[in-house]
Amino acid sequence: MSDQQASEVEDLERVFADVSKDTIQISYGILKSITKNFAQVIGSGAFGVVYLGALKNGMVAVKKLSQSTQDLSDTQFLEEVKCLKRVKHQNIVRFLGYCAESHGEVMEIDGKLRIVEVPQRLLCFEYAPNGSLHDYLQEKPYGFEWNIRYQILKGICAGLHYLHQGRIYHLDLKPGNVLLGTHMEPKITDFGLSRCIDENQSTICTVNLFGTPGYIAPELIDKQKISFKSDIFSLGIIMARLLTGSNGSITENWHEALNTDCQQMKRCIEVAKNCVEYEPYERPTIADIVHKLNETETTIQKVPQVVNEPRNDPSSSLHQVVKTFKALSVQTLHEYSRFADIYEDLNILEHIVEGSEKPSNLSYPLLQFITENFSDKRKIGHNELGECFKGIVQIVVVTRLPGSLNINDGVFHQQIGNMMMARHQNILRFLGYCSHAVEKKVEIGGDVVVAEKRERLLCFEYLSKGNLSNNLSDELSGLEWHTRYQIIKGICEGLCYLHKEKDIIHMDLKPASILLDDDMVPKIADFGISKLLCTSDERLRQLGYSAPERMSDGVTSRKADIYSLGVVITELVTGSKTKPSITNVRVICLISFDPFFINHANITVSTYLCILTIHPNYINCLYALAKAKDILFILKKLIRKLHKNWQSFVKGNESLQPKFWLVLFKSLIWLGQETIMF
Structure with a gap:
């Protein structure tokens, strides 16, 4: 050295x-x-x-x-x-x-x-030679004389009082962080989680969870609010452990460890009960606790009392103490056990969000908790799958599938499997799911019966920019071309990954199913949801984005996704939204596949122009299908009709003139050698 x-x-x-x-x-x-x-x-x-x-x-x-x-x-x-x-x-x-x-x-x-x-x-x-209070409680759960337990309890309160006077939160107070010195004096340790705060602060908010399951205060989990009362809750749990033993129960030989005035123990029980009140404002301050303990000591010194009551008398104060012990044990160690479970579940979810664990089955209480019981204030919208809620603590989105959907369990878990294995920078991250049976009372034929309702929930990462549909506006059209191109490229790469790497057909590609992160990176969502939405009108759910073969015959293929992709790309290029109507979509399907309808139906120029101006890509679709079905003459007939009567339609609708000329220009090109006279 x-x-x-x-x-x-x-x-x-x-x-x-x-x-x-x-x-x-x-x-x-x-x-x-x-x-x-x-x-x-x-x-x-x-x-x-x-x-x-x-x-x-x-x-x-x-x-x-x-x-x-x-x-x-x-x-x-x-x-x-x-x-x-x-x-x-x-x-x-x-x-x-x-x-x-x-x-x-x-x-x-x-x-x-x-x-x-x-x-x-x-x-x-x-170094504290007698280890931690946790170890001692494990080794000798009932071996403490009351005087030693009381001195430990009092010392913990004195140490916490000192910290709070110095404007310091502990935030992880538990038996494992209370060490025992040479003479069993308690010493609070582990300030790795502690916080020093300004003199003017009393409550602060945090996005990180502090503490240990079983000792963490409810408001820290519920509202992410930290105050000195958070430490008081933890102190109350420690007091309960000291009073009842490590496992929170009283053995038959409880009286052997009891050698003091009963009033002192009763006062400690009263303090412990107040410390674990659910609402922080109902808990005492550490100064109040120290004062009550000192006050009790003074009373005992002035009026010495000897515990001399029958051990088997249920009405005796000692038996009342034991009864209160048990009630306190149930309240603190069982009523609040849900916070320990939720805390563990939150840790699992945090690891999934960080990427260190794979998506998994999440507990219903966890999803219920982070959405504040699916409250309206956490609701951020809805989509075809159901209502969407923004989570607290972990910033995630929970989608609640409507109970009215008759979803096959096999199909549900198949889609869950697809979402779990899809991992790509342009695919929305799937974090987990829940399929939970809830019992509810319902009236059937005048009788009240208990029916089982299946709650199905999906959990995804949260993206602050929302979906592409919400961004198809002047704001998007004002973006420089490079940004829009990167969005288009990202969507294509995500779809290529689904098709090529995972053999997954999206079936519902549209701006609403493409989300954007803070850097405007697109992430495809909702792939495969059509299989969950087995309704009679499902083919019309994707108006303006479904390929014609899907609309008419329900044919699903990768090429159907490509058609939807083309519509999305065109919207990104033009910066405008498609706003189709059910009537027009039905008409366009009939035009594409039923020559009889075109020959006999009275299709006006305005209807046809409306169809074509829903989106320019429809012209491509119509022409290709007409040629394939050898009904090109029908399309030519409609184009001539459109040209002949264009003035009567455009008059008073000047805003449609640019689209009209685009349609007419493409029509002239497709007709090739045939001349249309003005």
């Missing part, structure tokens, strides 16, 4: 021995040395691994922060250190020093070993 390193160790020894000394910066080499190259692990969590370190005068705990924290900038890390440095209290684990430097590590990159500079961030704390 060099002289400089020896000097650093001496500085750390002085800080360790004198509580008045300030926190120091420690080199990576020293921390590596005192932990013997990080040999002995004594704890771990989401934010790092804790190693045992040895000094001359005692042991220390060295926390090596995980890679997930390396995204913090140096400024952010030092702000956290600054927050830790100002915390000095007998019920808070002492912060001794920190390390923030880069260290070379050998890594394999592109098949070659390279030395890469990796940021190393470590924190050094005092």
Whole structure:
């Protein structure tokens, strides 16, 4: 060890021995040395691994922060250190020093070993020899004398009071983050999730979840609101665990651990119950809690009482305490267990959104929760599949399929499989699904029966720009050609992926099924939904975008998707929307496939021009089909009729003149050698 390193160790020894000394910066080499190259692990969590370190005068705990924290900038890390440095209290684990430097590590990159500079961030704390409260509760769930339990409880409250006075949230208070010193004194630790806030703040909002399932406050999950009352909820759960044991129940030998005034225990139960109130404003402040505990001690000192009641008397105050214990246990450990389940489900959804897990079956309570029970304020629209809701916490879209749809389970899961395996930058990311049976009471023939209703929900990524249909406006037509071209190219690449790589026919390609992200990158959605929408009028759901063969005979093929693609591309080029009507679409189908209809029906020029001006691509379709069916003469007849009477139609409809001349110009080209006289 060099002289400089020896000097650093001496500085750390002085800080360790004198509580008045300030926190120091420690080199990576020293921390590596005192932990013997990080040999002995004594704890771990989401934010790092804790190693045992040895000094001359005692042991220390060295926390090596995980890679997930390396995204913090140096400024952010030092702000956290600054927050830790100002915390000095007998019920808070002492912060001794920190390390923030880069260290070379050998890594394999592109098949070659390279030395890469990796940021190393470590924190050094005092070591608590009796482990955590969690471990002690597991080992001796009923072994505490009441006096020890009470002193632990009181010490936790004192430590939390100190933090709150310093405007610091803990945000992850739980038995695992309460260490026990030499004399079983509690010491709050793990400020990896803590936040220091300004003096004028009392509540803040966050997009990230903090805390541990079973201890996290409801409002943090429901509304992403953090306040000091969030810590109070966690404190109440810890108090319940201390009062009832690790598993939240009372054994038959409860009286052996009870050796104090019953009033003191009753007061602790009352405080714990108030701490776990659902509404934050109904919970006490930590100052109120400390005051009540001190007040109870004063009362007991003035009026000593001895617990001398029959153990088997149900009316005795001791039995009432046990009864209250059990009620509190049920309330805190079971009523709020749903938050633990939802928290776990949220973690799964977060991993899916990040891409570290594949799409999966999501729980109904989770989707119900993130849409606030499918409330109107979360609703952002609807499509052919059903109502769409924007999720909270994770920014996703939940589509709720209407219960009126008689969807075959086999078809449903087949489409789910198609969406799960489709992964491409131009395909909307599918995150998961839910098929959940809900029992509802319904009246049938005057009798009330319980019927099963099937809820089917789909979860997708949320794209802020909405769909292409909403963007087909002056705003879109005002975009430079490069942007519009990139949108067209992206749609083509996405459709090519579906056709070529996954053998999937979209069947419903249109602007409303193409979404745009913040960078105007298109993502195709809703592929295969037509199979779920088995209604008699389904062929008319895609007015203006369905290929003629699909409209007339229901024929589905890749070429039908190509036809829809052509319509979408033309709209992108022109920047205008197609607004077809059912009548016109039916007419165009009949024109294309039924010569008898054309010969005998009274088709006016205005109707025909309306058909053709719905979209120019219809002219291509009509001509190709007429030629294939050897009814070109019919099309020529209509074009002549159109030309002969054009003045009577265009008069008073000047806005249609550009489209009219486009139609007429194409008609003249197609007629070739035949001359139309003006």
